[in-house]
Amino acid sequence: MALGLGAALLLSACGGGGTTSDQGSGASPAASASGLRALPAVFTTAKAVAYSPYRTATTDAGRASEVITDVQVKQDLDLLVTAGIGLIRLFDSSDKVALRTLRVIRDNALPIKVMLGIYVNSFENASDPVVRARAQADNEDEMARGVTLAKTYAAEVVAVSVGNETMVSWSFNPISTVAMAAYIKTVRDQVPQPVTTDDNYAFYAGFARNAAEQPGEVLRQIDFASIHTYPMLDAQYSDTSDTDLLPDWDWQQLGVTDLTKRAAASVDAAIGKAQTDYARARSYLDKNGRANMPIVIGETGWKGADSGGSALYKFQAHPANQKMYFSRLLDWALASRSNNGPKGIVYFEAFDEPWKGNDDKWGLFTKDRTARCAAQALNPTATWTKDSTACADSNALYFVPPVLNAALTTPRLTIFNESVTGWPAGMRADAYETGTFNLIYPNTGDSAPSDLGASLGASNFLQLDTFTPKSYGWGLLWQSSSTPAVSANLSSFANGSIRFSVKTAYAGSLRVGISSDTSLGAVVESFVLVSNGNYGYCSSASPGWCDVTIPLSAFQAANPKLDLRYVLTRFSISDVYTDTGNTDATGKPAIALDNIYWIR
Structure with a gap:
């Protein structure tokens, strides 16, 4: 069990060797890069x-147990060939996926090359x-x-590619x-191919974890940079009014008042964001001898x-927005490969992966x-099964401010008291x-003494019991019953x-939100924790209201x-x-609630 990183360096070296830097490991970040292995033409x-x-698979555990067959992989790769795909990126070197995929490609003489991952x-x-x-x-086994x-x-x-998003x-x-x-x-010392590591553009642009984690040593070991850019995800953190160094982008495009053009304007801006991310990485490499x-x-992807x-x-x-983004990526790649643009673009991804949960639905195929739509545009005459969604740009989504x-x-x-029969209008639990x-x-049979509706003579309350939490816990919320949700303007309650x-006798804190x-x-x-003694909350073995x-x-x-x-x-x-610091266990005591309301 004493295996360490040094053991990995003792693996027999053959087929590669050398360094991408004139001065080798330990040289200054500005060391020139003349020992680069050529990027294969298939990228361009x-x-x-x-x-x-x-x-x-719908979970990571399900992915581990899912059986993958050569027949399935062949079906997938045939779809990609029909779509005109000539290069695929794999994320690991497992027998289950990587070995099988490479074997299927070779055994069937498929016109597909592989960027192999080592996870x-x-x-x-x-x-x-x-x-x-x-x-x-x-890790040593994987390498x-x-x-x-x-x-x-x-x-x-x-x-x-060795590693995936490890240094951002x-x-x-x-x-x-x-x-x-x-x-x-x-x-790299053991293979003849060019080698890289995949990471977010921010790492390659010098926005690393801290001053000690800058890319210099990594740049001395790679032949090309493989950067990730996701304007769609970055929109969640984009704030064009701030002054930080991270590039924001106007995904809303409210300045485009012609709503028939807003979706296209947003996707155009997304491409602009991707180009800015690339330019930042390019500038950093250029300034550091690369x-x-x-x-x-x-x-x-989108x-x-x-x-x-x-x-x-x-x-x-x-699907229409995805098609617009993918099409513009192809245009950018075609126009920029001969100058200072990216030499290739790997689209994420070929097929949806339900095991990723909220991070699913990126696929060109379900x-x-x-x-x-994006896949259909690659080969309009293909006989594959097609998504029935209308693919015209006019069906693309765009931002509309909330009402x-x-x-x-x-x-x-009032959310609940004796006077409420059924959930309040417009809400559901x-x-x-x-x-x-x-x-x-x-x-x-019970009611809080302070219940504002107690004068009605009833004794109603809410009770949560028979808890069987998930691994993260449990929760109950009162929200809009409409689809789409209708918000309430409660600004008058700010003070x-x-x-x-x-x-309740429920142990530990609870979270109110x-x-x-x-x-x-x-x-x-927004959440606030309540525990014994704060905000009037109490919990005891012999509970009272x-x-x-x-x-x-x-x-x-x-x-x-x-x-x-x-x-x-x-x-x-x-x-x-x-958030609460509690633990996952069944048999939690019941929680009685009553007299829930906002007050000005």
């Missing part, structure tokens, strides 16, 4: 897509030495498989630049359908291998996921509070982007363990 001549064969996992932040050593050993594939299938593999600041799989450079060198190093866009996860997708995710309703002028917005608890509405009565739309069309959420009062200012402080003019979730109560 062929359409390229990222490929993964998974069809049925390495984070290990440096692991405190458990056993976990750390296992991750390093797994060994990748080297073998690159040599065995040298006619099919035209480039090798937000990486969920962080690996230091020192470790990555060593991994890349280990592989003017001769080619850049490939290793990932970029969702063909709304997978959830971002409220902005309702303005962007559509999981069922139905061709979306600002009249401000509520009553002193109180939804669990985060069904089956995580039982909601009794109403329960009888008021949310109040409710609770009776609200959400709103914004003028940008992006839903934001207590009244909780949370100022609206606490929610606004928790998320300053909250906009009370566009309130969507009027009230939620949940136990999300990453």
Whole structure:
């Protein structure tokens, strides 16, 4: 178990060697790059897509257990050939995917080349030495498989990429630049193909994790830069009014008042954002002695359908928008390859991958291998199964500002008390996921003493019990019952509070929340934790009713982007363990709620 990074460097070297820098490892970042292996012509001549064969898996665990066959891979690759795809990017060197795909290509003489991936996992932040050593050993095994594939299938593999999004600041799989450079060198010393590492453009533009994690050492080990740019995703964080260094883009295009042209203007702006991302990476490389190093866009894409996860997708995710973006990418690639533009663009991705959850629906084809509009445009006469969505640009989505309703002028917005029969008009109660608890509405025989409707002589309250949480916890929210959702203008309550009565022996904190739309069309959420002694909350083995009062200012402080003019979730109560610090367990005590309202 004492395997370390050094062991990887002891793998036998053959087929490669050398360095991309005149002065080798340890040289200054400005060292010139004359030892670059040439980028194969297929990058500049062929359409390229990222490929993964998974069809049925809906979770990562399901992906691990899904059986992939040669027949399925052959069907996939035949579709790509029909679409005119000549280059695919693979993300790992597994027998299950990479070996099978390469074998199918060779055995069937398919006109497809491969950019092979070697997927390495984070290990440096692991405190458990056993976990750390296992991750390093797994990485060494993966590199060994990748080297073998690159040599065995040298006619099919035209480039090798070691690692995927490991060095950008937000990486969920962080690996230091020192470790990555060593991994890349280990592989490059043993293969004849040009080698790179795939990462977000920000890393290649010098926006690394910190001053010690700049790209210099990595640049000395690679033959070309493979950068990722996702304008559609970056729109979620784009703020054209701020002064930070990250390039924003006007995805809304409100200045385009002719609504028949707004979608096209937004996609044009997205291409402009991708070009800006590329230009920043190009400038950084040029200034650091890598003017001769080619850049490939290793990932970029557009969702063909709304997978959830971002409220902005309702303005962007559509097959027609995807077709517009893909078409413009091809135009950019064709126009720029002969000058200072990217030498190739790998579109993400060939087929949808349901196991990715909210990060699904990027495919040119659905999981069922139905061709979306962008794929259909590549070969209009193909006989494949086609998505029935109208593909004309006129069907593309575009941003429409949220409707600002009249401000509520009553002193109180009641969500539940004795006077409420059924949910309040325009609202409904939804669990985060069904089956995580039982909601009794109403329960009888008890009522909070402070219930504003108690004068009606009833004794109703709400009860949550029989909890069967998910791995993250559980939650209940009151939101608009309309589709699309209708927001409430509660701006007049800004100096008021949310109040409710609770009776429970539930251990630990609970999370109370609200959400709103914004003028940008992006839903934001705000949560406040309640625990014994704060905001009037109480929980005990022999519980009694207590009244909780949370100022609206606490929610606004928790998320300053909250906009009370566009309130969507009027009230939620949940136990999300990453926030509350509670643990996943069944048999949690019941929670009684009553007298829930906003007050000015």
